[in-house]
Amino acid sequence: MKKKYIVLLHIVFWVLLIINTSYNKFTLNLFSSYLSVPHDASLYIKYLLIETGYTLILACCFYCSYLFIAPQFFVFKNYIKAVLYIVCTIVFIIVLRYVLEYGFFLPVLGFDNYRGHEWPLTDFARNVILYYFPGYFIYGLIFFFVENWYKNSRRHQELQKEKLTTELAFLRSQVNPHFLFNAINDIYALTYQRSEQAPEALLKLSVMLRYMLRDGNEDFMPLNREAEYLENVIALQRISAKGVAYVNFIQEGYIGDQQIASLIFIAFVENAFKHGVLNDPDNPVEIYLHADNTGIIFYVSNKKNNSLKDTTGGIGLNNVRRRLQLTYADKHELVVKDQGGFYMVKLVLKLSQ
Template identity: 60%
Template sequence: MKRKYIILLHITFWVLLLGNNLWNSIGRGILSGHKNQLVGLQLFFKYLVMETGYLLIPVFCFFSAYLLVAPQIIVKKNYVKAFLLSILTLLFIVAYRYVIEYHLFLPFLGFDNYNGNNYSATRYVSNIFFYYFPSYFVYGLMYFFVEDWYKTRHRQQELEKEKAAAELTFLRSQLNPHFLFNSINDIYSLTYQQSEQAPAALLKLSDILRYMLREGREDTMPIQSEIKYLENVIELQRISTKGAARINFNIEGYIGNQKIAPLLLIAFVENAFKHGVLTDPENPVEICLIATKEEINFKVQNKKNRDHKDKTSGIGLNNVRRRLDLIYPDKHNLTIDDQTGFYTVNLKLQLT
C-alpha cells in the first residue's frame, strides 16, 4: 500500500475515534454548565479541546510503541533499550496527563476529572499502565510486526521476480547462440559444397534471426509466429540435408490469438535433429502441435541415431525445463519417453 494511503488511513482512524469520544462526552454533559443549555460554538470548542487533549494519550502510546519500542524488539533485538523506552513512554504520558488535567482543563475549561479529589502519582501510573498500555501500546507493537512482515514478504517476492527475470534473460541468451552456431555450421557446409541451396538457406536463417532478435525478446508471442519460426527451422534443416531429411510437422486444432512464451518449443525440435535419424523414410521425425484456446499439446518423436557419439545434453532440454518452471509453474506437464529405439517428448501447456 502506498505511503499516502497509509497516512490517510491513520488520520481517518484517529479522527473517527475523536468524533466518537466527542459525541459521548457531549451526550453525558460532563462539562460544567452544560446539562441545562444547548451546545453552542464556545461550549463545543471546549469539548473539542478536552477530547483532543485526551486523544493524544492513546496517540502517544501507539506511536511510541510503533516508532520507538517495536523496532528495538523486532529488528534490533535490543530488549533492554525497548524496556527503557517503554518506561520513558509511561512516565511521559503520566506527566502529560497531569499537566493537561490540572493546568489546562481545570483552570480554563472548568473540568475536574476527579471531583476535587487528589489523584496520586501511583494511581496515574497504574491507570495508564493497565488501561492504555494493554490496548494502544500493544496495538502499536502489533501494527509494526504486521507491517514489517508485509514489507519483508513483499521484498522477497520482488527479489524472486527480479531473479526470475534475470534468469530468463540469461537462459534466452544461452538459447540464441546455441541455435545460431548450429545453423551457421550447416550453411557453411552448403557454401563449402557450392550448393545452389545456400542462398535460400541464408534467407531462412535471416528470417529466423529476425524473430529471435526482435519478436523473440517479448514475454509472449502469438502462437502463429512461433509456428512460423518452427517451420523456418525445419525448412532450414531440409535444405542443409539436400532434401534428405524426413520431417513431418502436423498442426491440428484451433490456431488463433493464443499467446505463448517465444523460443520455448525449439529445444525439443533441435534435440530431435541433433540426436535422431533424419533420413529414414519409414521412421521420420514426427512433430505434432494440437492446440485449443486454452492449451497446447506439443509432441516430438524421433528414431535414435545409434552412430551419434555426442553424449552431452547441451543447453537445450535443461534450458527449456527451467524456463517452463519459471514461466508456467503448475501449468505444464513435460514427459520424456526414452525407449530403446525411439525418443519421445510430450509437452502439455496451459496458455491461460
C-alpha cells in the same frame, strides 16, 4: 504502497476514531461538567476537542511503541534501550495529560474531569500506567510485528521472483547460442558450396535471430509467434539438408495469441534434427501442435540415427524440465519415450483461464 498513502490511512483512522468516540459520548451526554449546558453544536465541538486531546495521548502510546520501542525489542535486540524508551514514553504521556487537563480542558473548555479535585502527578502516573499505556502500547508492538512480518514476506517473494527471472534468463541463454552455432555452420556450408539457397537461408536466420535476441528475451510470447519461429527453423533445416529433410509440421486448433513461455519448443525440435533420421520418407520427423484457449499439446517424434554420435552434447531435457518447473509448476505434463528405435516427446500445457 507508497509512504504518503500509508500516512494518509493512519490520519484517516485517528480522525474517524475521534469523530466516532466524541459523537457517541455527546449523544449519551457522558461528561458531567456539561450536564447543564445546552445540547447544541457548540457543545459537540467541545466534546470533539476533548476527545482529540485524549486520542492524542493514545496515539503517543501507540507510535512510541511502534516507532521506538518495538524496533529495539524485535530488530536490534537492545532491551536496555527499549526499557529506557518505555520510561521516557510514560513520563511524556503523564506530562502531556497533565498539561491537557489543567492547561486546556479546564481553563479553556470548562471541562473538569475530576469534579473539583485536583489530581497529583502520582495519581496521573498510576492512571496512565494502568489505563492509557498498556492497551495502545501492546497495539503498537503487534502492529510493528505484523508489518515487519509482511515486509519480510514481500521482500522474500521479490527475491524469489528475481531469482526465478535470473534463472529463466540463464536457461533461455543456453538455448540461443546452441542453435545459432548450428545454423551458422549450415549457412557456411551452403555459402562454401555456392548454393543458390544460401541467401534464403541467411534471410531465415536473420528473422530467427531477431526473434531470439529481441522477442525471445520476453518471458512469454504469443503462440502464433512461436509457431512461426518453428516454421522458420524447419525451413532452414530443409535448406541446409538440400531438400532431403522430411519433416511434417501439423498445426491444429486455434494457434493464436495464447501466451506461452518463449522458446520452450525449440529444444525438442532441435534435438530431433540433431539426433534423428531426416532423409527417410517413410519415417519423417513428426511435429504436432494443437492448441485452444485452455491448453496446448506439442508432440515431436523422430527415428533415431544410431550412426550419428555428437560429442558436443545438446541442450538436454534437464534444461527444459527446469524451465517448465519454474514457469508452469503443476500446469504441465512432459512425457519422454525412447524405445523401438524411435524417440518421442509429448508436452501438455494447461493455460490459465
